[in-house]
Amino acid sequence: MIVIIDFGSQFNQLIARRVRECRVYCQIEPPTVTAEQIRAWSPEGIILSGGPSSIYEKNSPRVDAGIFKLGIPILGICYGMHFMVDTLGGKVKQASKREYGFAALTARQQKGLFAGIGKETVTWMSHGDSIETLPKGFTISASTANTKVAAMASTRKKFFGVQFHPEVEHTAKGRKIIRNYLFDICGCKPSWTMKSFARDTVEQIRETVGDKKVILGLSGGVDSSVTALLIHRAIGTNLTCIFVDNGLLRKNEADQLKRKLKSHLKINIRFVKSATRFIKALSKVSDPERKRKIIGKEFMDVFEAEALKIKDADFLAQGTLYPDIIESQSAFGGPTSVIKSHHNVGGLPKKMKLKLVEPLKYLFKDEVRKLGRTLGLDDDLVWRQPFPGPGLAIRVIGEITKKRLEVLREVDAVLQEEIRASGYYRKLWQSFAVLLPIKSVGIMGDGRTYENIVAIRAVTSKDAMTADWARLPHKLLGNISNRIINEVRGVNRVVYDISSKPPSTIEWE
Numbered sequence: 001m002i003v004i005i006d007f008g009s010q011f012n013q014l015i016a017r018r019v020r021e022c023r024v025y026c027q028i029e030p031p032t033v034t035a036e037q038i039r040a041w042s043p044e045g046i047i048l049s050g051g052p053s054s055i056y057e058k059n060s061p062r063v064d065a066g067i068f069k070l071g072i073p074i075l076g077i078c079y080g081m082h083f084m085v086d087t088l089g090g091k092v093k094q095a096s097k098r099e100y101g102f103a104a105l106t107a108r109q110q111k112g113l114f115a116g117i118g119k120e121t122v123t124w125m126s127h128g129d130s131i132e133t134l135p136k137g138f139t140i141s142a143s144t145a146n147t148k149v150a151a152m153a154s155t156r157k158k159f160f161g162v163q164f165h166p167e168v169e170h171t172a173k174g175r176k177i178i179r180n181y182l183f184d185i186c187g188c189k190p191s192w193t194m195k196s197f198a199r200d201t202v203e204q205i206r207e208t209v210g211d212k213k214v215i216l217g218l219s220g221g222v223d224s225s226v227t228a229l230l231i232h233r234a235i236g237t238n239l240t241c242i243f244v245d246n247g248l249l250r251k252n253e254a255d256q257l258k259r260k261l262k263s264h265l266k267i268n269i270r271f272v273k274s275a276t277r278f279i280k281a282l283s284k285v286s287d288p289e290r291k292r293k294i295i296g297k298e299f300m301d302v303f304e305a306e307a308l309k310i311k312d313a314d315f316l317a318q319g320t321l322y323p324d325i326i327e328s329q330s331a332f333g334g335p336t337s338v339i340k341s342h343h344n345v346g347g348l349p350k351k352m353k354l355k356l357v358e359p360l361k362y363l364f365k366d367e368v369r370k371l372g373r374t375l376g377l378d379d380d381l382v383w384r385q386p387f388p389g390p391g392l393a394i395r396v397i398g399e400i401t402k403k404r405l406e407v408l409r410e411v412d413a414v415l416q417e418e419i420r421a422s423g424y425y426r427k428l429w430q431s432f433a434v435l436l437p438i439k440s441v442g443i444m445g446d447g448r449t450y451e452n453i454v455a456i457r458a459v460t461s462k463d464a465m466t467a468d469w470a471r472l473p474h475k476l477l478g479n480i481s482n483r484i485i486n487e488v489r490g491v492n493r494v495v496y497d498i499s500s501k502p503p504s505t506i507e508w509e
Contacts (some may be wrong), residue, residue, distance in 0.1 A: 035066030048080025126503025
């Protein structure tokens with residue numbers, strides 16, 4: 001395994017992805033992790049991430065300097081390299097000229113990190129600081145026109161640093177550099193697969209839960225369905241799944257999912273109708289963060305009420321994924337920026353009585369789909385597009401009412417029908433409609449209308465950390481717009497969202 005120290009870079013998830021693409025397991029830890037904790041895990045290597053801070057600033061993040069005495073290979077990326085230099089006796093200063101974007105790199109040595117890279121390559125930089133003095137025992141291994149120490153190495157200690165970001169797509173040979181570190185320097189084996197993950201996770205669940213019982217919020221999405229299969233394999237009938245109809249689902253979705261889940265998952269499932277409760281709690285609430293918090297609280301209250309009916313139910317299982325954690329809070333306690341709360345992360349009450357089981361929390365969505373196929377999950381569930389836990393509550397922008405929900409349900413039904421019929425459903429990460437809190441003037445039957453505007457959002461993505469708006473055919477968009485305006489009362493205008501993530505998020509709230 002590889003330990004990645006989170007110094008706050010928004011690219012941390014990309015470092016993890018690149019390592020896992022090489023079939024090597026990794027985990028991200030905060031700077032508060034100790035050298036002794038790392039020693040106990042016996043990792044093959046440590047990667048120090050980038051971050052927004054400058055090492056000479058007060059309160060800049062630091063990890064236990066004892067990591068440099070563990071005899072483990074270490075790779076520092078950007079800020080991670082600065083931390084290494086500063087800790088080992090070198091000096092970092094503010095660069096006279098900042099370097100952002102593409103940079104031509106000249107490798108002085110075609111070995112170590114740069115084995116098989118070639119003398120010249122293109123990298124991607126994002127830094128305002130540079131190395132003034134190297135620590136004892138280090139040599140410069142690569143430079144750019146702007147940055148003398150673009151890479152450094154202490155081959156004897158197996159310590160390496162790069163000023164650029166090998167984890168991003170813009171660095172031409174970035175994957176090769178990471179492979180060199182993992183296999184040639186750290187001696188890792190490409191043995192981490194979804195099959196091995198499933199085996200290890202089932203054993204961990206058995207060890208954690210014992211003979212106690214677990215309840216799981218089952219939404220019908222791939223995350224909760226895969227979670228259910230993993231836990232069922234571990235503890236069998238001691239798992240009870242609960243499907244909550246919160247009144248915020250798509251048209252006929254509760255009935256459709258009920259039939260699908262019963263036919264594909266041979267697991268104990270309870271269906272709970274709570275629409276009135278959720279909609280009442282959301283009355284007159286417009287702020288998206290409040291919506292998420294309220295839904296999270298109501299969600300937990302329903303579960304704790306159900307838990308009282310299940311003897312020895314000590315655990316609540318959730319299909320939380322790694323992107324949920326990254327966007328909801330500082331990653332694993334690190335200094336990464338908070339983007340938004342997810343109902344199953346930031347919305348949970350602090351005094352929750354049930355203990356959490358989150359077997360997928362270190363996985364990305366595409367990894368969960370691979371795991372689902374490994375476990376034999378039906379294709380319809382494996383490839384179901386993500387649907388947010390707060391449901392339509394965060395797609396009705398502004399105040400939530402039964403009438404506004406009904407309008408959005410009808411719009412969404414038309415959209416989904418057209419997307420599926422066109423063959424685009426599996427090509428898209430998500431496709432959905434948003435009801436805006438404004439109205440527009442229109443003309444219908446020679447008369448003036450003043451009705452709702454809906455936005456259509458369709459994106460392509462691999463893991464939801466980044467996404468691009470889908471270039472749907474104009475004819476398809478025209479069909480969608482025409483059908484919505486003609487078939488859904490209360491809508492007279494349709495717009496298409498052409499923003500990518502970042503800077504936008506996939507959901508509007």
